[in-house]
Each structure stands twice: as C-alpha cells, then as structure tokens.
Amino acid sequence: MSRIIVLGAGIGGLSAAIALAGEGHEVTVIDRDPPPPDLSTDAAFEEWQRRGVGQLRHSHAFLARLYQLIRENHPALLADLLEAGCRELKFADTVPMPLVPSYVPEKGDEHLTILSSRRTTLELIMRRYAARQPDVTFRTDEVVEGLIAEKNADGQAVVHGVTLRSGEKVTGDLVVDAMGRLNPGADWLKELGVHIREEEAPAGIVYFTRHYRIKQGMREPERTAAPGAADLGFLKFGVFPGDNGCFSITLAVPEAERTLSKAILDTDVFDRICRSIPGLAPWLEEERTEPRSKVFLMGNLFSRWRHMTEAGKPHALNYFPLGDCHIRTNPLYGRGCSFAAIQAHILRDVLRTEKDPTARALAYHAAVSEEIRPYYDNMVKQDLGAIKRARHELTPGYKPGFKARLVKRFTEDGINIAIRSDIHLYRAFMQGFHMLAHPTAWLLENKKNLAKVLWIWARGRRWNRKYYPPRTGPGRTELFNALGLPKDADLITDQA
Ligand SMILES: Cc1cc2nc3c(=O)[nH]c(=O)nc-3n(C[C@H](O)[C@H](O)[C@H](O)COP(=O)(O)OP(=O)(O)OC[C@H]3O[C@@H](n4cnc5c(N)ncnc54)[C@H](O)[C@@H]3O)c2cc1C
Incomplete structure (x- = not known):
C-alpha cells in the first residue's frame, strides 16, 4: 500500500x-x-x-482508445457518462458517405467509438x-x-x-x-x-471555438456528403456534437494568418465563416440553433x-x-x-x-x-508539413517542386480517396487514428494495403470521381473577399 x-x-x-x-x-x-x-x-x-x-x-472529443479504457476498466463510469448525456459516436456514424450503402459491421467496429460531450x-x-x-x-x-x-x-x-x-x-x-x-x-x-x-515542436495553429445548442423541438442536421471536418489549407474546421443538445464548432487557423485570426474572434465573423462551409452551414440555421458562448481563443500551442x-x-x-x-x-x-x-x-x-x-x-x-x-x-511530422504548406499558401508565386507535388497528389488523390472507397482501408486507417494500432503501419507496413492505395490512385480521378467529397468550403481569396478582409495583409515576401 x-x-x-x-x-x-x-x-x-x-x-x-x-x-x-x-x-x-x-x-x-x-x-x-x-x-x-x-x-x-x-x-x-x-x-x-x-x-x-x-x-x-x-x-x-475523446478518442476510441480512451473510450475503450473506460469501457473495459470502469464500466460504471461509462454508465454515468451516458446517463449524463455523453454520446457514443459509433464507427457506423463516421463511415464515409460513398461507403454507407454497402457497409456491413464487422467484429471490432464496436471498439472504434468516440465519446463525445x-x-x-x-x-x-x-x-x-x-x-x-x-x-x-x-x-x-x-x-x-x-x-x-x-x-x-x-x-x-x-x-x-x-x-x-x-x-x-x-x-x-x-x-x-x-x-x-x-x-x-x-x-x-x-x-x-x-x-x-x-x-x-510548434503546432503552428491558433484554435477558436464557439458553443451552440439545438433549439427545443429541433434536431441536429442529417449527415450529408459535405464533411463536418476538413482542412481548407488556410483554415481547418470541425463540428463536435456534444451532450444534451449542445455542440461546438472549432476553427483552426495557421499562426501566419494573423488578419484572419483577429477577425474570427468576432462572433459574427465566426458564424459567417461557418455558414460559408457546406458541412457546417446546416448546423447554424437560425431556426435550428442558438449560440451559447463567445468565441474562445487558444494560441501558443506546441x-x-x-x-x-x-x-x-x-x-x-x-x-x-x-x-x-x-x-x-x-x-x-x-x-x-x-x-x-x-x-x-x-x-x-x-x-x-x-x-x-x-x-x-x-x-x-x-x-x-x-x-x-x-x-x-x-503528429509532429504532420504539423511540420502543415506549417510549411501554410507558409507556401501565403507566399506569392510559390511553385512546389516535383517531390512536394507528388506527395500532395499521393495524399489527396491516393490515400484520401482510397479510404473513402474501400471499407477495409478506412477501418485500418481509423484504428491507427484512434490509437488502437500503430498510426502508419496500416499503410507503410502492410503491403496489401499499400498496393490497394496505389491501385486506386492509378485508376485516376475520372474513375474515382464518385469517391471525392463535394466542395468542402471556400478558397482563401473567396472567403477574404466575402468578409471584406485584406487578403494580401499576411503575405510572405521575405523568403529567408
Ligand atoms: C484547445 C485545446 C483543445 C483540446 N482538445 C482535445 C480533444 O479534443 N481531445 C483530447 O483528448 N484532448 C484535447 N486537448 C488536450 C487535453 O485538453 C489535455 O491533453 C488534457 O486536459 C490533459 O490533462 P492534464 O490532466 O494533463 O491537464 P489538465 O486537464 O489541464 O489539468 C491540469 C490540472 O492541474 C491543476 N493545476 C495546475 N497547476 C496547479 C498547481 N500549481 N497546484 C494545484 N493544481 C494545479 C489545474 O487546476 C488542472 O485541474 C485539447 C487541448 C487544447 C489546448
């Protein structure tokens, strides 16, 4: 003792x-x-x-690894959490839309549950x-x-x-x-x-969150093909369904985007940005939702x-x-x-x-x-890549080299499309994401999975077009114009 x-x-x-x-x-x-x-x-x-x-x-959001620890070691705590309104977002709720019609649950999918509140x-x-x-x-x-x-x-x-x-x-x-x-x-x-x-190592982003509640008698919007979380390059977004009719939206902005960061603190600007993103707009319909907080800011993230x-x-x-x-x-x-x-x-x-x-x-x-x-x-490796990409976004005339272009194409047209078109790949990817398996072994140490991804990539955009998500949100220039922000304010002219 x-x-x-x-x-x-x-x-x-x-x-x-x-x-x-x-x-x-x-x-x-x-x-x-x-x-x-x-x-x-x-x-x-x-x-x-x-x-x-x-x-x-x-x-x-509390990932499946945490959910599993609670479920296996402290079932009475899980019961208390659910009783208080915390929600279990199941694997089936996250399956990419193109795979939903053919999705058949498999043993182990129950472990891929997010606890949300x-x-x-x-x-x-x-x-x-x-x-x-x-x-x-x-x-x-x-x-x-x-x-x-x-x-x-x-x-x-x-x-x-x-x-x-x-x-x-x-x-x-x-x-x-x-x-x-x-x-x-x-x-x-x-x-x-x-x-x-x-x-x-720097995280390279600033975090902004606002909380909302679904009005009485109204329901959360139905899932559509427009994603509720994505990366627009100059802005990342995500909606977090919470407990007891509450939800929050987080916008994350590269540190270099100082003008946008300043503007987002205004609740009006925050909501206008969200309404310009197809996967968030239905959450903020006036008859459905009421705001419950100011915009919270957190920087100095590393x-x-x-x-x-x-x-x-x-x-x-x-x-x-x-x-x-x-x-x-x-x-x-x-x-x-x-x-x-x-x-x-x-x-x-x-x-x-x-x-x-x-x-x-x-x-x-x-x-x-x-x-x-x-x-x-x-995570550190991904952050360093994201910081570089954010810098390039702000560098006028930046032209990526061959390797950078290849990596971008492989990620966007290979990996991202493969996990939206093959349930086994999606499941393997999510196991790494949720820390139930090594983060990259599903791809780098599994020859069958790697071959599948390469094959899907090689099929080309035309063949794969039904697996691409619809437009996730506005481009930087479009959003800055809509908000009346000076889009040149944070451009990087010093190449040092
Ligand atoms: C913006 C943001 C969003 C996040 N989102 C997520 C997410 O979605 N999912 C996720 O898993 N993680 C998320 N995290 C990370 C998560 O919040 C932390 O990893 C987690 O809270 C760590 O727990 P902790 O106990 O180490 O620290 P904390 O939860 O911060 O607790 C520290 C405690 O120590 C106490 N304390 C501090 N100093 C003293 C002192 N001198 N004397 C006595 N008490 C003291 C504080 O009062 C506090 O209770 C997020 C973090 C940030 C910054």
Whole structure:
C-alpha cells in the first residue's frame, strides 16, 4: 500500500485517481481550483471556475482508445457518462458517405467509438465518480508550490511530497504530477540540479471555438456528403456534437494568418465563416440553433516531450508525470486526454508488479514511450508539413517542386480517396487514428494495403470521381473577399 499524492484534478489527475482506486492505495488529489458546482451539466459549463484549465471550454472529443479504457476498466463510469448525456459516436456514424450503402459491421467496429460531450461534462462526471471511491480524497483550492525532494548520490531527485501555498507540507510515498500544460514540475527539478531534456515542436495553429445548442423541438442536421471536418489549407474546421443538445464548432487557423485570426474572434465573423462551409452551414440555421458562448481563443500551442530517463537512468524517483505536463500535443488530433488516461493505466500496472523505485520509474517510462511515442512522432511530422504548406499558401508565386507535388497528389488523390472507397482501408486507417494500432503501419507496413492505395490512385480521378467529397468550403481569396478582409495583409515576401 502506498500513500499517493496526485497533483491536479484535470483529465490526467482524475484518470490517475480512478485507475489507482481500489488498488489498496490511499490517494489524495490536490487541485488549485474550486470543486465542481453541485449542479447540472449545463450549470457546470456556465459556472465552473477552472483557472487551471485554459482549454476547458474548447471543443474536446475523446478518442476510441480512451473510450475503450473506460469501457473495459470502469464500466460504471461509462454508465454515468451516458446517463449524463455523453454520446457514443459509433464507427457506423463516421463511415464515409460513398461507403454507407454497402457497409456491413464487422467484429471490432464496436471498439472504434468516440465519446463525445462538452469537456466540462466529462470532467464533472469523472470527478464525481472519482470522489465516490472510498480510497480517494480531494483537496481543492490548494495551490502546489514545490516538491519536497532531495538529490541522491546518483544525481536523481528523490521525491517525498509537495509544499502548498499555505506552507503546509503534504508527504507521501509517490507523487503523480498531472498539473497540465503550464506545469512547473520540470523547473522544480531544475532548482534541485536535475535537468530534464525537453523536445519541442510548434503546432503552428491558433484554435477558436464557439458553443451552440439545438433549439427545443429541433434536431441536429442529417449527415450529408459535405464533411463536418476538413482542412481548407488556410483554415481547418470541425463540428463536435456534444451532450444534451449542445455542440461546438472549432476553427483552426495557421499562426501566419494573423488578419484572419483577429477577425474570427468576432462572433459574427465566426458564424459567417461557418455558414460559408457546406458541412457546417446546416448546423447554424437560425431556426435550428442558438449560440451559447463567445468565441474562445487558444494560441501558443506546441508539442513537447519531457525525457524523464537518460542513458537507462530515471531522473526522478517516486515522481510520475502524466498528461500534458509530460507529453503535450497539438489539440487538433484530439489525443491529449487519451494519452493521460493511457499513462494512468500504465502507472497502475507498474505499481502492481514493481516495488523498487528505480524499477518502477524505468518500467513506467519505457511503457509510456512504447505506447505513445509513435503517435507523438507522427503528429509532429504532420504539423511540420502543415506549417510549411501554410507558409507556401501565403507566399506569392510559390511553385512546389516535383517531390512536394507528388506527395500532395499521393495524399489527396491516393490515400484520401482510397479510404473513402474501400471499407477495409478506412477501418485500418481509423484504428491507427484512434490509437488502437500503430498510426502508419496500416499503410507503410502492410503491403496489401499499400498496393490497394496505389491501385486506386492509378485508376485516376475520372474513375474515382464518385469517391471525392463535394466542395468542402471556400478558397482563401473567396472567403477574404466575402468578409471584406485584406487578403494580401499576411503575405510572405521575405523568403529567408
Ligand atoms: C484547445 C485545446 C483543445 C483540446 N482538445 C482535445 C480533444 O479534443 N481531445 C483530447 O483528448 N484532448 C484535447 N486537448 C488536450 C487535453 O485538453 C489535455 O491533453 C488534457 O486536459 C490533459 O490533462 P492534464 O490532466 O494533463 O491537464 P489538465 O486537464 O489541464 O489539468 C491540469 C490540472 O492541474 C491543476 N493545476 C495546475 N497547476 C496547479 C498547481 N500549481 N497546484 C494545484 N493544481 C494545479 C489545474 O487546476 C488542472 O485541474 C485539447 C487541448 C487544447 C489546448
């Protein structure tokens, strides 16, 4: 039995508390923010003060990997979430329109389910569920200000607890650090003389979200061939069906598009952009929908991996970072909450089998790397490509080279069309997307799939035309003209 102190009651801290409950430990969760209001999910959305979670009111979707972890390990929590209005978006609901008429469910499709709700709802229900566990205690309105730790002869931090702003010292056997994106844990270790190597890469986008509700007596629009999420090059968009008649729309804009970014903060401009996109317009029909929020903005988005071991040696003992404080990613992929939950369950398993602090730290970090690193690397690579493309979009006269043209054609006319025309390829792709399989193995390590994609590509646009989506949205010039924005404002003339 261990006395475990969990720092932070966001998705990571709650996942840790829930995973470690019932394991014979004594778990204390400490958070800087007040407890959730003892009110409805709507009141929580409107009123819950969460200064510690800047992204609380941005669109969140919870991928199949997280859904599966909850379903298999905590069925009572899943029942609570569904009872509160969280929705299961099944694989069948996402099958590309050209494949819908011939789609026949297969065993395993039930695992490809997205859990969909406002983030406040997911967090509220997880929080109430965690608080009901007999061995979990919450301490709220308590800011953690430092670690109680010393450096041992091997140069490692040996952690024994934390200091609160009130001056109180809370000691325990293990500290689980889940204090999120702005986490100071690495600085505290540095003060002790323990340096954590960090890898960082830009996400290259700014995020904008607005919330809406379907009016009483009205229904969500029927699915059509126009996609509810896509990338227009200068603008990415997505609609997130939520709980209890709510939904949100997120627009993500390359950082270089400063004029557009400024304009989108205006609710009127936000809605006009959405109405110009065929897959979003029906959601915003006036008789169907009412807005429920301002436009929320989040910038300074980047990926970061903190290396907690070096040359086979952990930097810290009895200290387990998880969630954004350890691995931070571009929200566009919707993987952050799943990462945090995966880490929490790895920690549970490691604590079951390993007793020695060094063995525990090594086993934890090895398993986290093995499970999560392939997705992290894949996302960073995609982000760097997207940043380049956004820059080219703004560079007058830019002409892509042969390789760039080939990659673009292979992606747009090969991969994207192949997964819209073959259910087996779509299923394999989605398993990677949802982290139920390696992100790219379905294509790069599966010769049959690769051959199929190449064959579909080789058939050519005319043969494949029924698999292309309809026009996804306006071009940049068209949208800027419609909004009265100066389209030349952010052009890149300096080629340096
Ligand atoms: C705009 C945006 C959209 C996103 N969309 C998605 C999505 O669709 N799907 C998805 O899976 N992920 C998404 N993510 C990522 C996801 O929000 C995070 O990965 C997830 O919240 C990480 O959980 P966490 O517990 O590490 O941090 P958080 O959930 O941020 O929680 C950190 C907690 O620590 C507490 N805390 C901080 N400092 C202190 C302190 N000094 N003392 C005490 N308590 C403290 C805070 O109050 C908070 O409760 C998104 C992120 C952003 C920025």
